[in-house]
Amino acid sequence: MAIISPTLLLDERKCKDNIALMCTKTRRMGLELRPHFKTHQSRIIGSWFRDTGINKITVSSLQMAAYFADDGWEDITVAFPVNHREINLINDLAARINLGILCVDPLNLEFLNKKLHNPANFWIEIDIDSQRSGLSPENLITIQSMIKMADPGLLRFRGFLSHAGKTYSASTVDEVVAIHRREVKELNNLASNFRRFSTHLEISVGDTPGCVMADEFPGITEIRPGNFVFFDLMQAEKGICRYNQIAIALACPVVAVYPPRGELVVYGGAIHLSKDFLINEHNVFFYGKPVNLTESGWSEPYPESAVVRLAQEHGVIQLKPEFLKKYRIGDIIGILPVHTCLTAQAMGSYQTLTGEKIDHM
Amino acid sequence: MAIISPTLLLDERKCKDNIALMCTKTRRMGLELRPHFKTHQSRIIGSWFRDTGINKITVSSLQMAAYFADDGWEDITVAFPVNHREINLINDLAARINLGILCVDPLNLEFLNKKLHNPANFWIEIDIDSQRSGLSPENLITIQSMIKMADPGLLRFRGFLSHAGKTYSASTVDEVVAIHRREVKELNNLASNFRRFSTHLEISVGDTPGCVMADEFPGITEIRPGNFVFFDLMQAEKGICRYNQIAIALACPVVAVYPPRGELVVYGGAIHLSKDFLINEHNVFFYGKPVNLTESGWSEPYPESAVVRLAQEHGVIQLKPEFLKKYRIGDIIGILPVHTCLTAQAMGSYQTLTGEKIDHM
Numbered sequence: 001m002a003i004i005s006p007t008l009l010l011d012e013r014k015c016k017d018n019i020a021l022m023c024t025k026t027r028r029m030g031l032e033l034r035p036h037f038k039t040h041q042s043r044i045i046g047s048w049f050r051d052t053g054i055n056k057i058t059v060s061s062l063q064m065a066a067y068f069a070d071d072g073w074e075d076i077t078v079a080f081p082v083n084h085r086e087i088n089l090i091n092d093l094a095a096r097i098n099l100g101i102l103c104v105d106p107l108n109l110e111f112l113n114k115k116l117h118n119p120a121n122f123w124i125e126i127d128i129d130s131q132r133s134g135l136s137p138e139n140l141i142t143i144q145s146m147i148k149m150a151d152p153g154l155l156r157f158r159g160f161l162s163h164a165g166k167t168y169s170a171s172t173v174d175e176v177v178a179i180h181r182r183e184v185k186e187l188n189n190l191a192s193n194f195r196r197f198s199t200h201l202e203i204s205v206g207d208t209p210g211c212v213m214a215d216e217f218p219g220i221t222e223i224r225p226g227n228f229v230f231f232d233l234m235q236a237e238k239g240i241c242r243y244n245q246i247a248i249a250l251a252c253p254v255v256a257v258y259p260p261r262g263e264l265v266v267y268g269g270a271i272h273l274s275k276d277f278l279i280n281e282h283n284v285f286f287y288g289k290p291v292n293l294t295e296s297g298w299s300e301p302y303p304e305s306a307v308v309r310l311a312q313e314h315g316v317i318q319l320k321p322e323f324l325k326k327y328r329i330g331d332i333i334g335i336l337p338v339h340t341c342l343t344a345q346a347m348g349s350y351q352t353l354t355g356e357k358i359d360h361m
Numbered sequence: 362m363a364i365i366s367p368t369l370l371l372d373e374r375k376c377k378d379n380i381a382l383m384c385t386k387t388r389r390m391g392l393e394l395r396p397h398f399k400t401h402q403s404r405i406i407g408s409w410f411r412d413t414g415i416n417k418i419t420v421s422s423l424q425m426a427a428y429f430a431d432d433g434w435e436d437i438t439v440a441f442p443v444n445h446r447e448i449n450l451i452n453d454l455a456a457r458i459n460l461g462i463l464c465v466d467p468l469n470l471e472f473l474n475k476k477l478h479n480p481a482n483f484w485i486e487i488d489i490d491s492q493r494s495g496l497s498p499e500n501l502i503t504i505q506s507m508i509k510m511a512d513p514g515l516l517r518f519r520g521f522l523s524h525a526g527k528t529y530s531a532s533t534v535d536e537v538v539a540i541h542r543r544e545v546k547e548l549n550n551l552a553s554n555f556r557r558f559s560t561h562l563e564i565s566v567g568d569t570p571g572c573v574m575a576d577e578f579p580g581i582t583e584i585r586p587g588n589f590v591f592f593d594l595m596q597a598e599k600g601i602c603r604y605n606q607i608a609i610a611l612a613c614p615v616v617a618v619y620p621p622r623g624e625l626v627v628y629g630g631a632i633h634l635s636k637d638f639l640i641n642e643h644n645v646f647f648y649g650k651p652v653n654l655t656e657s658g659w660s661e662p663y664p665e666s667a668v669v670r671l672a673q674e675h676g677v678i679q680l681k682p683e684f685l686k687k688y689r690i691g692d693i694i695g696i697l698p699v700h701t702c703l704t705a706q707a708m709g710s711y712q713t714l715t716g717e718k719i720d721h722m
Contacts, residue, residue, distance in 0.1 A: 345673075
């Protein structure tokens with residue numbers, strides 16, 4: 001494989017194993033899996049999901065919905081509060097596919113009742129401590145008014161949707177599971193007040209940490225994890241996955257080696273990895289972990305090593321002397337990303353270990 | 362101006378004023394200005410530099426060099442350590458333009474002597490405390506051997522180049538100027554040892570904070586600032602520029618408003634702004650500052666306000682109640698970016714205040 005500049009490698013086998021694991025779990029638990037495609041944003045990877053029987057997906061923008069609708073996906077939820085300014089795109093998509101949209105405010109319904117021309121499904125987003133978007137589950141009066149406001153010929157109420165974003169800042173698996181349990185409980189309590197409005201009231205939850213680690217989903221009808229397709233250091237460092245499940249790595253040419261500093265410099269910086277970071281046990285920020293690239297993929301991260309600084313195109317990697325000495329200018333080293341969603345977005349395409357190009361929107 | 366999704370607005374007048382200010386300063390001081398185009402990566406903005414008489418530029422990758430060479434730029438320095446794996450692209454460019462490359466190790470010369478087919482200029486990168494790439498100025502023996510190694514028919518030694526990256530983490534203007542002085546002094550000391558190798562030995566320095574704030578550049582022949590073309594919060598917060606000199610702002614649709622939290626949520630997240638951050642006086646991370654968009658551009662940042670959290674597509678903005686109450690779902694709010702180089706890269710194009718599209722590589 002001739003790598004001349006930063007290249008995002010995709011280990012197809014690991015990725016398909018990650019997909020299979022989640023599909024098996026949801027099937028076993030009787031849950032619908034509506035995977036979030038914002039992590040990979042790829043039609044080819046989407047087809048791997050389709051091959052396992054998945055026929056409904058989640059995306060984070062209407063543009064992304066259009067990208068996948070053009071590829072034949074017919075049931076797509078846009079898990080982002082409805083943006084009134086994109087009503088034309090919403091109408092286009094609602095005419096073509098089974099479109100799901102998110103409402104977070106009565107104003108959304110007031111607007112959609114007037115401006116939506118084609119039927120769509122709507123979900124009410126509930127915020128369980130994520131402090132992002134959605135209504136508090138205690139806000140029963142507003143929630144009820146939203147359900148009642150919706151023009152039934154246009155807007156079909158599906159149920160409640162939440163994203164337990166707090167699991168991403170949890171530091172242990174136990175904490176993740178506790179957050180998940182609280183989310184499930186609160187959503188069920190909420191739903192019990194509204195069963196009279198719908199015989200098929202659904203509850204959708206969506207974070208990868210919770211969906212991977214939890215074993216109980218009482219009352220939940222569908223899950224929408226996304227990151228699990230690749231996983232990343234953010235997941236591995238808290239025990240949600242193993243390092244060897246991380247399915248993408250950034251391959252970077254080595255451009256300088258500094259044994260006295262215990263560092264090497266690669267072509268691969270903030271515009272390739274993104275500046276998302278983790279903080280290690282010594283309170284040091286890091287942006288990735290280096291791995292040895294091999295013919296068949298890559299190794300576990302080198303011990304006590306990290307990408308410690310990033311400029312626009314430079315990455316500075318700290319390595320122990322016994323590993324640093326293996327690298328010379330012109331070699332290639334791999335980096336496991338902190339946050340694969342952002343690295344994939346920054347890179348805009350993938351290359352499999354056999355050299356095939358994989359699309360990214 | 363019909364904004365329907367996150368849009369990077371460019372205030373052409375501010376941008377041209379920033380360009381004029383730097384051009385005037387360098388002319389007054391008798392310095393060559395070789396502006397770094399990695400910040401804007403735009404042929405149209407490049408033409409604004411050309412209009413002021415600039416004919417030599419800096420870029421951070423060979424792809425970027427090719428983008429501007431195709432637009433008629435004939436003197437381009439790639440201010441990144443030479444990547445041996447891109448030798449074909451180096452040879453292509455060296456055949457077409459007056460190409461400058463950076464050497465950081467004798468291995469670069471050994472390699473180029475063999476593989477370079479067309480003449481190029483080379484600079485030796487010196488690292489004055491930046492801990493990124495380059496040789497220590499104390500490493501006289503290696504530096505001398507590199508100068509002597511270069512095949513004189515192929516590689517023309519131009520001089521020493523450094524990037525005082527530490528000015529970006531300085532917290533005051535005084536600190537910036539002190540770092541700049543030390544850099545200039547060390548480079549002059551170094552150069553004095555090598556005047557015998559070249560009658561026109563050049564010294565090139567390049568960070569925006571130092572180039573904006575310093576008033577003395579003894580012995581320096583050229584400067585390579587880039588960020589000043591737009592500036593950003595990183596510069597404004599330490600007094601390198603005024604808020605009203607920041608030439609780009611991300612226009613974002615408001616999708617949710619939460620008065621009890623003192624926050625609103627916009628369509629505009631990590632994939633639009635980048636995750637680069639600053640830390641405020643209360644030790645809180647922030648990713649941008651909100652401004653009021655007007656017909657003629659935008660206001661100063663709202664007081665005591667900030668983009669406090671980012672997800673892939675969501676931005677959460679903290680605003681005081683008197684400003685928060687002005688916004689409703691469907692409105693547009695502006696965000697001044699922490700780091701404009703990364704925001705511009707993430708967005709991939711600009712829109713002027715009169716609605717024209719401006720290219721980004």
